[in-house]
Amino acid sequence: MKEQNQKRKDILSLADIKQLVDTFYTRVRQDELLGPVFEEKIGSNWEKHLETMYRFWQTVLLDERTYQGSPGAKHITLPVGEEHFERWLGIFDKTVDELFTGEKAAEAKWRAARMAEMFAQKINYFKNNRGAIL
Numbered sequence: 001m002k003e004q005n006q007k008r009k010d011i012l013s014l015a016d017i018k019q020l021v022d023t024f025y026t027r028v029r030q031d032e033l034l035g036p037v038f039e040e041k042i043g044s045n046w047e048k049h050l051e052t053m054y055r056f057w058q059t060v061l062l063d064e065r066t067y068q069g070s071p072g073a074k075h076i077t078l079p080v081g082e083e084h085f086e087r088w089l090g091i092f093d094k095t096v097d098e099l100f101t102g103e104k105a106a107e108a109k110w111r112a113a114r115m116a117e118m119f120a121q122k123i124n125y126f127k128n129n130r131g132a133i134l
């Protein structure tokens, strides 16, 4: 974590993205609600997951298009509900605010909230309509 008296700046480089992603997932792994969900799915592939997340945020925030994928599909079958997304966003916003400030930092929080909303809707739909699909 940065020194208290060090001035926070915006998310401007890949190094900044890595700092944000590493700090965030360290906290997520230690969280009693989210930790087990991630460990179950990711297991020994954390390095790969972190690399994917660097590329995702690099694409979103720096407009350097290194990520391609369908994140929605990866979340639809996870055993999570509203409380997991609230916790995820709480840890994410806190981490962004502790480390950074500015337009990109605000965009990161906004984008995460929109995606959490979308995933939660998809998961709900999937739960309610599973009988009809299968």
Ligand code: HEM
Binding pocket: 034, 037, 038, 041, 042, 049, 052, 053, 056, 068, 069, 070, 071, 074, 075, 078, 080, 084, 085, 088, 111, 112, 113, 115, 116, 119
């Ligand atoms: C309850 C909250 C969440 C949980 C438990 C969760 C869990 C996971 C897991 C386990 C994976 C790996 C999936 C796999 O490789 O099969 C993953 C991938 C990913 N997550 Fe989440 N996630 C959550 C919320 C979010 C949110 C809010 C975002 C929005 C920024 C996000 C963005 C992504 C992206 C971009 C990937 C990579 C997908 C790919 O492989 O292309 N996640 N997540």
